Amino acid sequence: MLPSIGVIALFVSTVLGQAYSTNSTNGYVLKKGPLDTPWTEKVGTNPWPEYPRPQMARSDWKNLNGVWQYRNATGGAAELDNPPFRQDLENPVLVPFCLESALSGVMGNWTIHSWYRTTFDVPSSWTDRVLLNFGAVDYEATVFVNEQQVAHNVGGYWSFNTDITDHLNKNSTNELVVFVFDPTNLAGNNIPLGKQKLIPEHIFYTPCSGIWQTVWLESAPAASIDKLDISAGADGKVDVTVHTTSNATGTADFIIHEPNSDRIKVQTKVPVNQAHSFVVESPELWSPDSPTLYNITVKMGSDTVQSYTGFRTISKGVVNGVQRPLLNGEFVFMFGTLDQGYWPDGLHSPPSLEAMVYDLKALKEVGYNMLRKHIKVEPALFYQAADQLGLMLIQDMPALATSWVYLDDTPKKCPPVSLTPSLDPDTVQEEFNRQLEVLVNQLKSYPSIVTWVIYNEGWGQPWEGYDGVHNTSIDAILTDLVRKIDPTRLIDSVTGWHDHGAGDFHDNHHYSSPQCGTPWYSLDSSPYNPETDNRIAIQGEFGGIGQNISEEHAWKVENSINHVNNTYELDATQEIWNVRAHIIFQELKFQIQEYACSGAVWTQTTDVEGEVNGMLTYDRRVNRMDKEQWKADIQALYDTAAKRGSSNSTMKLPAREEVVV
Template identity: 50%
Template structure:
């Protein structure tokens, strides 16, 4: 029997008068990456979106949907499918990979059709999951409104069982409203008013969409932590919120041996102990597989045994990992892509950045005012990269403060982010405010927000204010200073404040030294090119660039040895649009630094050395070593379609 292609089957269901949508194709972005041409139509469809709550029965809806802009919804009915243009989901409609590549759309529709696998019909529920839609989403299935969400960085789900049919195709419509720059919302670096450190926005369904089959009583959430003493704390949440017997098993991934098998009940918090666990560190990121069986439901997860805390070491307050001082060192990581904007072109592209960070001997990444897909944090868990996780900043224009309602919404979305990510062992620190963006200063809400985060997650540290407007909240005294570090020094520059010995000293940003790349590796839009010289420090050539980088690392080392510096964030992983201060160019084709020389400077093994029981960072700088470097390049192509013309 010959099976008809799915596109043929779908076309048979279209109304006779429905016009065919404009076919999908990748539009040439201003700058591509080595993965642009490899993305295809389903780059994320094989990747399970929620690695800490896995089931076998799932179906990706990633792929080619249709799209059209619209006016405000105003109770309008979902339009007939297909819509005007085909679009890649997930993607930002401003990106070349989306097939749309337009900016400035505020209201829009997305739509697709799907069928339900036959095995999902026997007394089971069907869940529809969205990992992230920017900014507000209203979802319809076969014309029924089944749910909505506000917030561009967090996942949401709905039970669509009563709205679907198992005998034919079903329709999904998603109405999206994205008020970037028009309302004060958590939007991070996104802007339609492009400038040096604010970049192309992301609109639409930019993370995965998928279906899942679950029994009538199912596990919808899991809170799971494990500390250095072997203590495991677990709460299994169910949709019916009724105490239901369950079994939890924990297995050492290295040996395959069971280390715990507990009989518990759902919707209550329990603790038990695992003897002599292997501890998670950046040098040895030991993970344990977890399975939970509850009636007809079974989920797989993982955890790690580790404790994040603070304590006095030789008279200085330090961040501790498993009771020992570990110096946090790594890059500011913005997660922008020239071909995908917020959405990496492929999972391997996303992993590429993290692999470089790890390969260079760094042990941390600061995820800068963006929340990534959960598989990003899974990769950090498995590689052994500590994460300093920022809350996406609220942007306020026209010199006004956030309203009470806007501040309340910021706090709500902060809580959602913490709840969503708190099971990932790699996350060590939550950041609330960056450089005063959206921060109210006529009173100090960071104190209350810090306490709120600590109630939600007492297992981590909180950096209430990174940059300035520091009033003493949180676990860190964190300043930003370009290019040279000022970490716990007895001097400081405005708008920073004098070092507070009652909190951990962190250099939240420093470095930022820039070197204009060749035109083939440069984001070629005029607004970005015109602001290159706003990069914190621009160098004429590679020799002075490497000399300066070595100088900054030496200064940081001295501040660790002489004062109380406990961590530093180097700006940044890659160039982003008009910022040309990355370890790599924006297209990831050129690694600016000499990898071998960088590894020698930083010395891997977590950047730590122990000398006479005093732990401090050591860079092993070699003043006589040549500063010459070898660029790592691959063939590239650059293109510039009409929407980006300047």
């Protein structure tokens, strides 16, 4: 039986704490967008009530999601000099949904500069410090509490928090005001933005501006736990760093519970603010077939947080003469979908936890053991769901804009370096590098993540030598950077195109047929030679076959409909779509059997706007897959891979000399 989703989050929200909103629903109306989902009408005005940070959950918390006030800041950045304190803003907005979405109640366009406002009370029982948390705000957020600036964050995918205790009116209502700047692809800006575009077209979608993940308060002591880095290997070794809000010394109690139990498996003390390791005897391992997780309690002084981990080791090694990805020392063929994570009603924001998990369960049902999270970062509860369901994740860094994406009056030809000519490439690269570090540090404790992707298809990637002197590619520089932050995972430096030989993967994109680890290749790829390339061969994208759908399930935007015929291949009926998928599967199976293919990514989980090549339609109401056929075809890939690697199917894990706790 699969573990239930959101166990930790649900426990915290319903037993330990209280998830509620103090905001009025004055004037909020759900907009009628181009398409909805079965969950759209169920959202209501208190969305996402679950505790949002399952790997560091506190008991005393308060959800600030709900109806806030909104104003389009037509005066631009100059309005920061005169914030709208103590005044009502004209429009209601439902947080946490993108301003461009129907669920936000705004469904705006060109929301470059925006004001948000709400009020809140602090529970009288809270006697410690009060922290204000944001799951994510796209793109640049300036936060005020009671007319005082308390935080500033740059980056549309990253969580941040701030201690607001000294700015509170503890015995009366408090005012929270947020100013957001989101240029998306406006000329003169080049930011990590993934697939967003101010004027969407085919593979570029409606942007997401503003607050799009949960906002919440929590109570914590002055000396408190600020972050947990936890990695647990298949050999039982646990690497942990307990970060605190100050440069504290001393220790924290670290308790690992038995799976699905409050019983203690290991209890030890770990020093705070420094890396520490210990070994757990004979842990049950995490894998797609058995996604065992261990709940964790960490106590430091009067602060207690709940977390979890899974014991697994990701590595690579030669199996039967071929370089392979190894999970817990064994070759596991990685097969998943390109997962965009877009929703017709909420855009970047799923309408609910149930809706978000629905996609993952649909993939797991037919046998996918992996998905590639494509140039987007999800809410923390998404990663917990993948951990619990047993889905390996290939996590992309959100891409910079491609050279042809900039919104400008003058079309630009592709420059030698895929950065806008109007910006300093070094400045753009420096910010990309900074946010890449944030990505890895923010997500590196989730067991399901097995691989980091730095660049997708050359989007924002300098094509040639980076320093001009040593001809060192930026791919290699950033691969070393990521490896230093997280040495426990594999790195796909460049997925598709402009491969400079860095990282752990030789990654080819080809539609519709695969070219996975083969000696034949096409434009923007190269043949794979296992004798000279010691990397893993993977098909980073393939498939992409589409099937047009009725108006009922279509994204009802003329420009998107007009781009449907740009799909790599369109099949006349759902039945033919399944036939074509079966044929493509046979090609991939042959390449696994005869060559060096170790993994593949089918495009894609769902339709998105004008793309109609999903397992599911964009509204999630139609599942195109003949489930029994897909189960059989996917299992055949695993069986073929196992047979190919059977002469050396088990690799010995390195011995550890640490003392067992």
